[in-house]
Amino acid sequence: xxxxxxxxxxxxxxxxxxxxxxxxxxxxxxxxxxxxxxxxxxxxxxxx
Numbered sequence: 001x002x003x004x005x006x007x008x009x010x011x012x013x014x015x016x017x018x019x020x021x022x023x024x025x026x027x028x029x030x031x032x033x034x035x036x037x038x039x040x041x042x043x044x045x046x047x048x
Contacts, residue, residue: 026044
């Protein structure tokens with residue numbers, strides 16, 4: 001398959017996958033509960 005023939009396209013796909021994975025993990029941590037002040041929820045709410 002020629003989908004990842006270009007290096008910049010592969011780099012973009014990797015960055016997009018990392019960002020999407022981080023977003024999914026942060027959403028899962030955020031849904032655990034509003035009282036849970038973990039690092040991810042603190043970063044999402046902007047309250048460190």
